Amino acid sequence: MATHGHAHASVTGAARRPVRLNLFAHACGHHSAAWRAPGSSVERLADITYWEELARIAERGRLDAVFLADGQSIGTAGVERGPAWMLEPLTALTAMARATERVGLVTTVSSTFWDPFHAARLLASLDHISRGRAGVNVVTSMTDEEARNHSMTALPGHAQRYATAGEFLEVLQGLWESWPMESILAEPDGAYVDPALLRPPLHRGEAFAVDGPLNVPTPPQGRPVLFQAGASEPGRALAARHAEGIYAVAWDLASARTYRGDIRSRAAALGRDPDALAVMPGLVPYVASTEEEARRRKAELDARLPVQDSLRQLSFFVGQDTSDWELDAPVPPLPPLEEFTGPKGRYATVLRILETARPTVRELLGLLAAGGGHATVIGTPERVADEIERWVDAGAADGFNLMPPTLPGGIEEFVDQVVPVLQRRGRFRCEYEGTTLRDHLGLPRPPQEIPAPTGS
């Protein structure tokens, strides 16, 4: 096996940046029909050993992190179509943390529906329990169905959700700094904590009022690594200001490069180092020893897809009823991005696919079946590694958020076949360099000022 890994990459200069790789663990895999395949993991979704196994495979491949998405409703419109949610992610990731030693653990928290004190506390606790491997993807949520599970009648508007998300992140950061470990004196004949070193944020904002301090001390990483997935204008602004990692949606290299360039410019304009921000588009890999075999596996999964369900998913993506669209006719014209009020990233992808490929409705359904419009690569391990390198070297990505069509099979194949190719090429670590998720991503620990005594 190759042993040059990370060291080799730095010798050959900035153009050959190390690749970031996350596993996006979801249900039986990201293909909508994955759970229908014989031998799928559908019976194990409420069994924590399934999720622990996925985390162990990711760690075996030296991946940066395992990421869990989240939603705040069962998704009644889609619940017939296949599994989405089962275990709650913070508890699942806590168990996954104790089943592994190094791999990062990234959860998703909705700033629209979470109280920031609870969120800060659970996340800080996960960072302590995992000894510095926690990350959090802050989302603003998408449906009225979710709002109606949280004593709201409808989802707040897009602008308000993003304003709240910004405030939510400020409160979280203030809380994570509010009880520094240095304040714990634990002197047998003196005080347990020096209260002068506590830094209660005393936050008073539009959405939240939080005195603090948090009742969990500052987490090992200073704060969990902050992820974002925003594609809209306020989403990009929020990501440029706060995110350290971005789970982007990009159908092709050109749109990924445009997106990454925009985010980096915005971050730089805010005085941030753009290299401390990893842009990781989703990637759906179909890997097999021959391209023909990889295509055959994809076709097999596609064939299990009920067309009516796919049309229903498409209705959600494009924000209109598509159930009477003619399958073998071209996709009807869609309104421009500015007029769309749902999640922008995926809609932009649909528009991009229409513009570049002019598919029939049936062809579009096939392209959206796994991952809903994320980049898809089909082929041998070498071909998949080539594509990963090509995107990274073109400045279109810092790495990828892997969305295997099936799980655990799809991530096992990637880890056992694609990762060794990237390692041989010096593009991916052979061993973890450090112990925390910040170490893996080469991110600095947030600055820890010496706190001024209270009252000064």
Place this chain on the structure above:
Amino acid sequence: MATHGHAHASVTGAARRPVRLNLFAHACGHHSAAWRAPGSSVERLADITYWEELARIAERGRLDAVFLADGQSIGTAGVERGPAWMLEPLTALTAMARATERVGLVTTVSSTFWDPFHAARLLASLDHISRGRAGVNVVTSMTDEEARNHSMTALPGHAQRYATAGEFLEVLQGLWESWPMESILAEPDGAYVDPALLRPPLHRGEAFAVDGPLNVPTPPQGRPVLFQAGASEPGRALAARHAEGIYAVAWDLASARTYRGDIRSRAAALGRDPDALAVMPGLVPYVASTEEEARRRKAELDARLPVQDSLRQLSFFVGQDTSDWELDAPVPPLPPLEEFTGPKGRYATVLRILETARPTVRELLGLLAAGGGHATVIGTPERVADEIERWVDAGAADGFNLMPPTLPGGIEEFVDQVVPVLQRRGRFRCEYEGTTLRDHLGLPRPPQEIPAPTGS
């Protein structure tokens, strides 16, 4: 070793009911000065292996459950005095679940500050992850400091908090029943879920509006075991209606018997089986091979107690400033229970101690130093076992919530020395009879009606 255990207890009839035993795991132990002792666990409180070790010791002793209390603020008035909170309990208990096989895991959730959808979800997930070992102690919280961490300016009034708690429990139960496992068809060529079998609670109440269904399926126990600790009138009413276990505060057998009798009458009046409700007062055990040695250990801990800190704690218990009370004078008269607006249980205990023991202020501080007025037993393993049997046989308790003065030492001594005595006497199990917390406590699984099709 004895092997008759549970079987023997049932042969000898109802009077010799099996004893319930919980470990109440808290910081370095329940004595306020435990963290000051040489070799204390104070350096390990943010280290999950400490909490896992406590759970393993409890399981070694075949205890019913490990219980974690919780608070929603650092407790700035008490933070110099000693550690209270460190890890968040739901995440800590998830890790503890994966470090054990059988012992129950009981967390605490505030109905004043938690959104019921989040709470139901995290608890259901813990029940799945632990394969049916979760319990939840629902509390209404106690301080304005906690309220100011959750975008409130002050704690809602006592009556309102209890009304909200009742509604909170109704929502939780509705959510836990809302996605029955039976609805998951997972037919390869059909639907994943039969939506006709979903039972969204569509709750519309004073405090909450929650459509549901929950996006975690019905937990293995039907619902986590419900605990309560209410001592006030609305607290008792809530406990009698909903609780399956009660963490009571009782200084002496007589008040414990009165309390248990009252709760059982209330439960029976509501049509519940009083035997499906385990009343477990707190018990602070000082165990050693001789009574003299046990007393010496207590005196050693008491001597580490800074008097000013103890007075501050007393101020909180009695709701007035006690800092200028004369240490060696009798405790001044206190207002009657009806006029006290803080937590009633502990205040009632203080009144009871004053009435029965007429202590000086210094003597009262000593009695409150560990556990704040819970029953305390000091002596040999046989003596501690005698006292446990005496309370249970007198109808004063179904068992105890053990509050060792030091941890892990205090629970190791109990498990290794007292549990074997109870086992030999046929009063405590030698092996777990089942796998879930409901099994351990002899509680039925909540009835699962065959759901009517929606729309009928």
